[in-house]
Amino acid sequence: MNDILPDPVLSVRDLQIGIGNKLKIVHGVSFDILPGETYGLVGESGSGKSVTGLSIMGLLKRPLNVTGGALHFLGHDLRRIRPRDHRRLRGDRMAMVFQEPMTALNPLAPIGRQIAEMFVIHRGMDWSEAKAKAVEALESVRVPSPEERARAYPHQLSGGMRQRVMVAMALACRPDLLIADEPTTALDVTVQAGVLELIADLCTAEGTAVLLISHDLGVIANMCQRVGVMDRGRLVEEQDTKALFENPMHPYTRGLLAARPRLGSRVPGERGRLIELEQMVADEDRGHDVPTLVTPRGPRKEVTA
Amino acid sequence: MSRFILRRVLQMIPTILAVVLIIFVIFSVVPGSFVSSLLAEGRNVTNAQVVSHLNEQFGLDQPLPVRLWDYLSGLVQGDLGTSYRTREPVWQTIAPRLWPSIKLALAAMVLAAGVGIPLGFLAALKPGSVFDSATMVVAVSGLSLPEFWFGLLLMYAFALQLGWLPSFGYQPGSISHVILPAIALGVSPMALLARTTRSGVLDVMNADFVRTGRAKGVSEPRLVRAHVARNVLVLVLTTMGLQIGALMGQAIVIEKLFSWPGIGSLLVDSVATRDIPVVQGTVLVIVLWFLIINMLVDIAYAVIDPRIKVG
Numbered sequence: 001m002n003d004i005l006p007d008p009v010l011s012v013r014d015l016q017i018g019i020g021n022k023l024k025i026v027h028g029v030s031f032d033i034l035p036g037e038t039y040g041l042v043g044e045s046g047s048g049k050s051v052t053g054l055s056i057m058g059l060l061k062r063p064l065n066v067t068g069g070a071l072h073f074l075g076h077d078l079r080r081i082r083p084r085d086h087r088r089l090r091g092d093r094m095a096m097v098f099q100e101p102m103t104a105l106n107p108l109a110p111i112g113r114q115i116a117e118m119f120v121i122h123r124g125m126d127w128s129e130a131k132a133k134a135v136e137a138l139e140s141v142r143v144p145s146p147e148e149r150a151r152a153y154p155h156q157l158s159g160g161m162r163q164r165v166m167v168a169m170a171l172a173c174r175p176d177l178l179i180a181d182e183p184t185t186a187l188d189v190t191v192q193a194g195v196l197e198l199i200a201d202l203c204t205a206e207g208t209a210v211l212l213i214s215h216d217l218g219v220i221a222n223m224c225q226r227v228g229v230m231d232r233g234r235l236v237e238e239q240d241t242k243a244l245f246e247n248p249m250h251p252y253t254r255g256l257l258a259a260r261p262r263l264g265s266r267v268p269g270e271r272g273r274l275i276e277l278e279q280m281v282a283d284e285d286r287g288h289d290v291p292t293l294v295t296p297r298g299p300r301k302e303v304t305a
Numbered sequence: 306m307s308r309f310i311l312r313r314v315l316q317m318i319p320t321i322l323a324v325v326l327i328i329f330v331i332f333s334v335v336p337g338s339f340v341s342s343l344l345a346e347g348r349n350v351t352n353a354q355v356v357s358h359l360n361e362q363f364g365l366d367q368p369l370p371v372r373l374w375d376y377l378s379g380l381v382q383g384d385l386g387t388s389y390r391t392r393e394p395v396w397q398t399i400a401p402r403l404w405p406s407i408k409l410a411l412a413a414m415v416l417a418a419g420v421g422i423p424l425g426f427l428a429a430l431k432p433g434s435v436f437d438s439a440t441m442v443v444a445v446s447g448l449s450l451p452e453f454w455f456g457l458l459l460m461y462a463f464a465l466q467l468g469w470l471p472s473f474g475y476q477p478g479s480i481s482h483v484i485l486p487a488i489a490l491g492v493s494p495m496a497l498l499a500r501t502t503r504s505g506v507l508d509v510m511n512a513d514f515v516r517t518g519r520a521k522g523v524s525e526p527r528l529v530r531a532h533v534a535r536n537v538l539v540l541v542l543t544t545m546g547l548q549i550g551a552l553m554g555q556a557i558v559i560e561k562l563f564s565w566p567g568i569g570s571l572l573v574d575s576v577a578t579r580d581i582p583v584v585q586g587t588v589l590v591i592v593l594w595f596l597i598i599n600m601l602v603d604i605a606y607a608v609i610d611p612r613i614k615v616g
Contacts, residue, residue: 106518106532108611
């Protein structure tokens with residue numbers, strides 16, 4: 001079956017992230033992202049989704065670092081790559097959109113200039129050429145009157161507009177992989193859909209693979225072809241999106257699905273915090289068991305390093 | 306912008322009024338007067354008739370509200386009064402002292418900013434390094450150093466022992482004379498700026514937009530230059546403004562030590578002789594300097610930070 005699949009853009013194998021040997025946050029996560037595919041990582045806060053994304057970008061903050069496993073991106077071994085070469089990949093071949101559009105942009109620089117910087121760094125353009133390209137990039141994310149907006153400062157734009165700017169910036173150099181870490185969590189529900197649609201449209205048009213990190217199952221369901229479910233630093237289930245929603249196999253996934261708020265459901269106990277749900281075991285009791293990875297081929301024990 | 310400046314100038318008036326009032330009240334409460342200070346100098350003014358004549362001449366026989374009113378009505382017309390001692394208009398006593406004082410304050414600030422800010426930056430870029438620790442030890446020492454003692458040390462080393470620089474005095478246009486007093490005066494704002502810059506850089510380096518910059522593939526030197534520096538400057542500017550403003554007043558000790566003919570040494574001399582009109586005038590000048598610097602800092606904010614609107 002493998003021989004008909006194209007080479008993955010990103011291949012994560014038994015990824016471990018922690019602080020030296022003392023603290024482990026991610027305990028051996030493995031997944032592949034194929035070219036043009038949108039892969040969702042879903043899980044509770046603190047399940048290790050974000051640090052997984054940051055580790056791919058090489059942006060883990062000390063003292064956090066990758067302590068084991070392998071990260072391959074377009075033929076580059078990201079664990080052995082020189083920091084300088086990793087930096088050249090960032091923004092150019094792999095890009096990231098963060099959760100907080102309000103603080104993710106430099107407050108003292110016009111947004112056009114901040115987008116233009118991408119072309120200056122990665123394409124060696126001069127500023128005037130780069131700024132013209134930045135206006136085009138703003139146009140592509142459907143920012144109205146882009147030429148005028150390019151001169152605006154972040155504080156003059158709404159949260160939704162800023163996130164569009166972030167998307168324009170991330171996709172400026174037509175990367176092979178976009179990591180979107182909760183890209184719409186901080187936005188109004190009314191603008192969430194617009195931003196997600198934008199990411200989907202642009203990435204489909206350019207064949208950009210997307211790693212979508214979210215705790216919002218609705219977002220995941222609409223955007224992703226495949227989903228990985230993370231729980232306490234482990235990937236516990238990986239399935240095609242449709243299959244996952246129709247037939248979740250891992251108890252954690254079932255809990256996650258049951259924890260979704262449903263319109264009109266007011267009965268207490270019908271939905272609630274994950275740990276309060278019947279099929280879930282209380283946090284303290286979960287402490288020692290190792291979650292098992294459930295695949296369509298049946299459960300298997302999590303690989304230990 | 307001009308409306309902003311006008312409004313700020315108008316806002317200075319109550320501050321100035323308050324300062325005038327406070328000085329008037331203080332000097333009417335403290336023991337001694339100009340006449341008694343003449344006595345202390347050994348001049349023969351024991352004669353009651355002479356004393357009352359002098360008091361009458363200077364208007365010191367008038368009650369406080371009357372004197373205050375006279376002073377204020379003169380101030381409105383730009384008249385700072387007449388010195389008891391020299392019998393010259395106060396403005397003429399202060400004016401030649403103004404430039405030496407400004408020169409010293411600016412020289413101290415150029416030194417403080419020119420050394421303190423880069424030191425703070427370098428320390429913050431390698432937090433916890435030997436350089437960082439050494440810089441902060443020096444900064445804390447700089448803050449705790451008594452100025453006059455440090456000034457004496459400088460004099461001893463560079464003037465007496467090495468003979469590189471003049472030990473004291475002022476010469477118009479001379480740079481060598483300003484170096485030692487500027488170092489002595491600048492060391493504490495330098496230490497403060499180094500610390501403020503360091504914490505500012507550490508703060509900004511943790512900001513989300515810096516992470517965005519890294520995610521864009523911006524190199525660290527470029528990140529610091531193009532994104533961090535300006536954001537830090539906004540933070541440092543406040544400290545810098547307050548320091549330049551305060552320097553004129555802080556210079557009193559240093560000016561006396563280096564026989565620097567500035568506002569500070571004039572103030573000390575005038576207080577000693579209870580030459581109240583000159584005291585009033587010099588304090589007013591120091592306050593005005595502070596207010597003007599503050600206004601300039603606010604304007605600078607608006608230039609650097611687009612989020613701040615002036616007007």
